[in-house]
Amino acid sequence: MRRANHPATEDVALPEVMGALSDPVRIGLVRVLAxxxxxxxxxxxxxVAKSTLxxxxxxxxxxxVTRTRQEGTRCFVRLRREDLDTRFPGLIEAVLAAADADGVGNGVGLMPGAT
Known part of the structure; x- marks a missing residue:
């Protein structure tokens, strides 16, 4: 895997965040990582297929929106909640509340046995 690039907190732009959150699967991933x-x-x-995921x-x-960390051949992901709250206060909370109310991203979750 190539080294992941992560924008600095001050470089996270609202249009890119909103674009990333425009897909139900991606909203579901944010809900899981929240x-x-x-x-x-x-x-x-x-x-979706693994390649699509x-x-x-x-x-x-x-x-x-997220930060990826590689450890050997494994990759880990987490929500950049603090960074997003710094840049756009209340945005993630509002997206999560609306997604929860409407069931957006309900098809996304964790594999059985994953914690």
């Missing part, structure tokens, strides 16, 4: 835990990519379950994770990372 508990603050770092998750291995293999622990994530979504109704990888694409969605890259879009979130490139927009500054």
């Amino acid at each position: 508990d603050g835990s770092e998750r291995g990519w293999g622990a994530l379950r979504a109704p 990888s694409h969605h994770l890259r879009v979130l990372r490139d927009a500054g």
Whole structure:
């Protein structure tokens, strides 16, 4: 895997964040990661092919929504909640509340046995 690029907090731009959050699968991933835990990519379950899941994770990372960490051959992802709250106070909370109310991203979760 190539080294992941993460925008600095001050470089995270609202249009890119909103674009990244414009897909139900990506919103579902944000909902799963909203508990603050770092998750291995293999622990994530979504109704898409693995290559498509990888694409969605890259879009979130490139927009500054998530941070990816590589450890050997494994990759881990977490929500950049603090950075996003610094740049756009209340945005993630509002997105999560609306997604929860409307069931957006309900098909995304964790593999059985993943914590």
